[in-house]
Every structure is written in structure tokens, then in C-alpha cells.
Amino acid sequence: MSTIPMAGLRLRYFTDPGEFLAAAGDYLGADPVVSTVVTTVAHRLLSQRAEGISQPDRNWWLVVSDDSGAVVGAGMRTAPYAPYPPFLLPMPDEAAVALVHALHEREEEVLAVNGALPAVELSAAELTRLGGGRVQVSQHTRLHELGELAWPPPVPGGLVVATEDDVELVTEWFAAFMGDADEQAGRPRGTSAHEMPDRAEMLRRLQAGRLWFWVDETGEPVHLTGANPPSFGVARMGPVYTPPAQRGRGWASNAVAEVSWRIQAEGARVCLFTDQANPTSNKIYAALGYRPVVDMANLVIVR
Numbered sequence: 001m002s003t004i005p006m007a008g009l010r011l012r013y014f015t016d017p018g019e020f021l022a023a024a025g026d027y028l029g030a031d032p033v034v035s036t037v038v039t040t041v042a043h044r045l046l047s048q049r050a051e052g053i054s055q056p057d058r059n060w061w062l063v064v065s066d067d068s069g070a071v072v073g074a075g076m077r078t079a080p081y082a083p084y085p086p087f088l089l090p091m092p093d094e095a096a097v098a099l100v101h102a103l104h105e106r107e108e109e110v111l112a113v114n115g116a117l118p119a120v121e122l123s124a125a126e127l128t129r130l131g132g133g134r135v136q137v138s139q140h141t142r143l144h145e146l147g148e149l150a151w152p153p154p155v156p157g158g159l160v161v162a163t164e165d166d167v168e169l170v171t172e173w174f175a176a177f178m179g180d181a182d183e184q185a186g187r188p189r190g191t192s193a194h195e196m197p198d199r200a201e202m203l204r205r206l207q208a209g210r211l212w213f214w215v216d217e218t219g220e221p222v223h224l225t226g227a228n229p230p231s232f233g234v235a236r237m238g239p240v241y242t243p244p245a246q247r248g249r250g251w252a253s254n255a256v257a258e259v260s261w262r263i264q265a266e267g268a269r270v271c272l273f274t275d276q277a278n279p280t281s282n283k284i285y286a287a288l289g290y291r292p293v294v295d296m297a298n299l300v301i302v303r
Contacts, residue, residue, distance in 0.1 A: 008066065009064060010065045010066075011064055011099060012064075015059065017045045017061060021039075023071070024061075027063075027072075028074065032231070032232035033145050033269065033293050034143065034293065036143070038075070039234075041078055043229070059076075061076045061078075064092070073089060081196070087113075087114045088114070088116055088120055091119050096120075097122055097123070097126045099123060100123050110127055111303075112301065113127070113299050115297075116294060120296070124299040127301050135299055135301060135302075136301075136302050137298075138298040141273045141276065141295070141297065141298065142276050142295050143273055144272055144273070145270070145290065146260050146271070146289055147289050149260055149289050150288055150289045152257055152288065156216055157215050159214055161212055162213050167199065169221065170206065170224065171199070173239075177239040177241040180241070211224065211226045214254060222242070222249075223241070223246065224239065224242075225237065225241075225256055226239050227259055227270075230268040233267075233269060234271055235271075236271050236272060237260070237271070253287070253288065256288060276295070
């Protein structure tokens with residue numbers, strides 16, 4: 001852990017997700033839906049460390065505290081894909097700016113930043129002030145939580161848990177998910193940088209039983225829905241992918257509804273992200289009973 005003091009605030013950096021969770025757990029658990037990305041990743045990497053899987057040296061976790069020692073913000077830099085954007089949770093404006101200065105002093109290049117508004121906007125603006133360039137929006141996202149589930153009209157088939165034997169198809173659909181999402185949102189395919197689990201990680205997710213197919217009446221997989229294990233009592237859905245030839249038939253609505261119901265039946269809350277530029281997915285989730293919680297953004301620095 002390293003500490004950077006500043007007027008009224010303190011930034012603490014951790015390389016161990018367990019130490020980070022110990023320092024920030026009460027803060028993260030107080031609003032576990034908003035914190036879902038950070039807590040999900042922290043618990044996932046903590047489990048990997050326990051299995052002896054090494055983490056990149058570039059990874060860090062951030063805790064922002066005020067003069068009294070109370071945690072008032074958090075973030076991380078753990079993205080496994082270039083340009084390795086930090087992910088910021090809500091924090092005081094001055095902390096979002098101070099973070100950039102701290103990274104600048106550490107000569108840590110930052111060409112993108114994701115997470116809560118306005119922290120990411122303030123950080124991105126300071127990045128361009130210090131290093132030049134301009135801020136470009138890669139994606140506006142919206143985090144939703146399910147209230148009371150509204151079941152969609154039923155369709156043929158049903159939900160089945162994907163297994164290790166399905167790793168090739170699941171991997172193919174994971175890879176197609178973000179590219180198709182870009183196109184559906186009116187962006188060039190491949191615009192959005194995203195995580196693509198390697199084979200070992202995909203097998204771990206399949207072994208955990210958190211990926212499901214909707215199969216049609218012939219038993220053919222026509223849709224994939226995933227969900228992270230609950231973290232602080234909240235499970236985050238994703239990916240949600242239907243191949244182009246199977247769209248418009250209600251597979252996604254029924255699969256998401258069924259998985260959401262199962263998660264709530266386990267006693268957890270359930271949330272998911274949507275791309276604000278994709279009216280189809282936003283409409284589907286609203287119809288199921290998902291309600292907006294907070295807006296976030298993925299920003300890049302163009303130089």
C-alpha cells in the first residue's frame with residue numbers, strides 16, 4: 001500500500017484486493033449496486049490469488065478518505081485490456097483531480113478512464129490539461145437495478161446452464177457480444193475496448209455455473225446470458241447476447257427474466273448495465289422491471 005496525503009483528503013493505493021476490501025468494505029457495502037463493478041472484480045481477483053494465479057504488476061486499488069478517516073471514494077486499475085482504463089466510483093471532485101496528478105507524478109500513462117460521473121469527466125479533463133489531447137466519449141452507460149420482476153410473454157424452450165463442453169460456443173459469443181453492441185449503438189464495430197476472458201477464466205466461469213443458454217424447442221442454444229456471483233449481496237448480469245439471426249423472438253427477455261428471478265430467489269439483488277445508445281436493450285430491461293440507478297461513462301483521451 002502507498003499513501004498520498006492532500007489537503008482534506010488522503011489517497012491510499014493497494015496492490016492486494018483483499019487489503020483493499022478490508023479498507024473500503026463498509027463504504028462499498030453501503031451502496032453495493034453502485035459499487036458492483038469494483039466489488040465484483042475485487043472478489044474475482046481475490047479468488048484467483050487464492051488459487052495461485054498471479055496478477056499484473058500494473059493493477060492497483062484506490063481508497064479515498066477524508067480528514068476523519070471516513071472513506072469517501074474508491075477506484076481501481078485492473079482492466080486486462082489496453083489502454084487499461086482506471087474505473088472510478090463516486091468521489092469528491094478534488095480527489096478525481098488529485099488522482100490524475102498522483103498518476104502523472106508516478107509517470108503512469110492513462111489514455112482512458114471509466115466509471116461514475118462526474119469523477120471520470122473531471123479526471124479526463126485534467127489528463128488533457130496535463131498531457132494534451134482531447135476527451136472523446138467511447139460509451140455512455142447506465143446502471144439499472146431490478147425492482148419487481150415483470151415476466152415477458154413466454155416463448156418456446158427454456159434456460160439451461162452452460163457447461164465446460166460449451167466453452168467454444170460461449171467464447172465465440174462473448175467475442176461477438178461487444179462488436180455487435182457497438183453496431184447496435186451506431187458505433188463502428190470494435191470501437192469499445194472490453195474484457196475478453198481467456199480460456200482458463202472462461203472455464204472457471206462455466207464451472208461456477210453462472211452462464212446460461214436459452215435453448216429453443218429443439219434444444220439448440222439461441223441466446224447466452226451471464227451473471228457474476230453476488231458481491232455484497234448484489235449480482236451483476238452480463239453478457240446478454242443473442243446472435244443476429246435469432247433476434248426479435250423474445251429469447252433475451254425470457255432468459256434475463258429467468259436468471260434475474262433465480263438470483264432474487266437466492267436472496268441477492270440484481271443489476272445490469274446498458275449502453276445508453278442502444279434503445280433496444282434499454283426498452284427490454286425497462287419492460288422487465290429494471291430501473292435506472294446511476295449514469296456512468298467510458299472516456300478516452302485522443303492525442
